[in-house]
Amino acid sequence: MNAIFFVSTNIHKYNEIKSILQNRITDLNFNFYKQNLIEIQDDKIEKIAIEKAKSAYNMVQRPIIIEDDGLFINSLNGFPGQYSSYVFRSIGNRGILRLLEGNKDRSAFFKSIIVYSNGNIAKAFSGQINGNISSTITDDGWGYDPIFIPWNTHDNNENKTFAKLNKTNKKNELSHRRIALDKFVKWFTQNNKLKKL
Ligand code: IMP
Numbered sequence: 001m002n003a004i005f006f007v008s009t010n011i012h013k014y015n016e017i018k019s020i021l022q023n024r025i026t027d028l029n030f031n032f033y034k035q036n037l038i039e040i041q042d043d044k045i046e047k048i049a050i051e052k053a054k055s056a057y058n059m060v061q062r063p064i065i066i067e068d069d070g071l072f073i074n075s076l077n078g079f080p081g082q083y084s085s086y087v088f089r090s091i092g093n094r095g096i097l098r099l100l101e102g103n104k105d106r107s108a109f110f111k112s113i114i115v116y117s118n119g120n121i122a123k124a125f126s127g128q129i130n131g132n133i134s135s136t137i138t139d140d141g142w143g144y145d146p147i148f149i150p151w152n153t154h155d156n157n158e159n160k161t162f163a164k165l166n167k168t169n170k171k172n173e174l175s176h177r178r179i180a181l182d183k184f185v186k187w188f189t190q191n192n193k194l195k196k197l
Contacts, residue, residue, distance in 0.1 A: 008034070009035070019172055024185045045069075045070055045113050046113055049067070064117055066115050070111050076099060108133050110128065110148065110176040112127045116184060125180045130150070130151050134161055146161055146163040162175070
């Protein structure tokens, strides 16, 4: 049985990744290693993610996965981007809606960088999903889920936020995280000769 540790403090990310991976790779023990990782300051989240993976591996000394994400709002020149975590904690979803008041362009995208490292390599996989920022905050969900409506997912002609889509597990079928993990699964199963379901 292969073991991989997901190093993060975010249990929501772990649960989503576990749910996506368990239907895709057999013989995998996917564990949560709760640890806050120091992030370097850089404009590119890919670079931040690779550095985060190196320090996670040094800590765990076993194969690891880390994830770095951002919500990028087009009319705000990509803000909050790599500062998404801090911005969520400081102004939250209400603050984001306030920043977009009177703004016609509410388009945004989520980007995920998943990095796998086994000590010899650190390999990154990216996923992106486009959508709009809603005008109200919906119930449930975590982070920016209650204000993000992905495109092309019209369910009974109703635009649903990630928070609402998550109730029927639909978020995991199309999220930025899912897209990045699809690439990881393809690479990992080919390189580790594991069975793909
Ligand atoms: P970081 O990768 O931990 O720096 O997180 C970036 C921030 O983006 C998180 O703290 C969340 O607030 C937010 N975020 C990342 N992915 C998601 C998601 O799938 N749904 C909602 N918010 C997310």
